[in-house]
Amino acid sequence: MVVGGARCAAVLLLAFAAARAAPDVDGPLLNGNFEYPPNRSQMNGTRVTGAHAIPYWKAAGPVEYVESGTDRPGDGMVLPVPEGAHAVRLGSGASVRQQLSVTRGARYSVTFSAARTCGQSERLRLSVVTLVIHHSDDGGGAEDPACGPLVDAVAIKTLHPAAEAAGGNLLRNGGFEEGPYVAPGSTCGVLVPPMGEGAVSPLPGWMVMSYSKAAKYVDAARHAVPGGSRAVELVAGVEAALVQEVDTVPGSACRMEFSVGDAGDGCVACGPELQPMRVVAAATGAQGTAAVEYHSRGTGGRARGALSFTAEGSRTRVVLYSSGYHTMSDGSGSLCGPVVDDVSLVCA
Incomplete structure (x- = not known):
């Protein structure tokens, strides 16, 4: 995953078989927020010098333990700790890892918050069975220490x-x-990266189809969602789509319905100078597409759309995507977009 903004929340799905069975526990890893400090005898300033200095983690390479408000050496820039008061900074080739107890054959998603500390693009990689978060440069030039x-x-x-x-x-x-x-308390949502065909998705039933862009998973505790407690915000315009394939009877009459809204997060798309949000629905067998235009004021709301078609084969693919690009009204330039929810497909 490339870290391309000052702060983001990201998710990468990991599917694996564990060495032994264990109860399922959802939530932060042990010291997953790095609030338990390292052993000071195994540090040199902010640099972690001992592999096991950070409780419950094993560090390798140039790893720093950073406190919120810490200045970056050289220019005095304040380092943006994503959550809480502490985080770790990974230098080139550095990693932190933790051994997990999971259930054999079960599927999991792992989330983490990340923030870059300068204009250089950063690449993070997760691997299992031991959870490893590894940093490498993007190959675009000399690495800035x-x-x-x-x-x-x-x-x-x-x-x-x-x-x-x-x-x-x-x-x-x-x-x-x-x-x-x-x-709890996160206002960023969770970025869901694109998944290849046949890969396990963090959104069961759905795939995010894109070359490199993500969709954002949001919850009702901090965002406006059209229905229930969760929804997906399409923040990458035409560069990312939600896709699902289902079994259908050839020749059956099908109707797809879906809700479109905004997350209530200041993503404004109305007025003479702003294009409305537009979500397009498509399906194999459909003679055309259905589009819902939504004039967002950034305060929440919803509209309903539908697409009717005849199933052509035994498998039908449905697709939802945003046809435009939108940014937050706070002047940050952060991408945002329409929220989709309550999607149904009924064939008779």
Whole structure:
């Protein structure tokens, strides 16, 4: 994952078989927020010198333990700790790892908060069975030793198969209620990266299809969602889409319905100088697409859209994407977009 903004929350799904069975526990890892400080005898300033200095973690390479408000050496820039008061900064080739107890054969999503500390793009990689967060440069030039991403708020969540929907809805997890862990108090949402065909998705039933862009998973505790407690915000315009494939009977009449709204986070898309949000629905077998235009004031709301078509084959793919690009009204330039929710597909 490339860290491309000052602060973001990201998720990468890890699916693996554990060495032994253990109870499922959803939430932060042990010292996942790095608030338990390292042993000072194994530090040189902010630099962690002992592999096991940070409680419950094993560090390798140039790892720093950073406190909120700390200035970056050389220019006095304040380092943006993503969550709480402490985080770790990973230099080039550095990693932190933790051994997890999980359930054999179960599927999990791992979330973490990350922030970059300079204009240089940073790349983070997660691997298992031991959870490893590793930093490497992006190959675009010389590595700046003053740079390196901050990592914080590492958590895990068991992914459960989406239950069969009621009312003849063929789509799984159409309300997006099943998904990655969202930390209490987090206002960022969770970025869900694109997944390849056949890969396990952090959004059971759905895939984020894109070359490199993500969708944002949001919850009702901190965002406006059209229905239920979770939804997906399409923040990458036409560069990312939500996709699901289902079994259908060839020749059957199908109707896809979906809700469009805004997250109530200041993503304004109305007025003479701003294009409205526009979500497009498409499906294999459909003669065209259906689009819902939503004039967002950034305070929440919803509209409903529908697409009718005849199933062409035994498998039908449905697609939802935003046809435009939007930014927050606070002047930060942060990307935002329409929220989609309550998606259904009924065929008869």
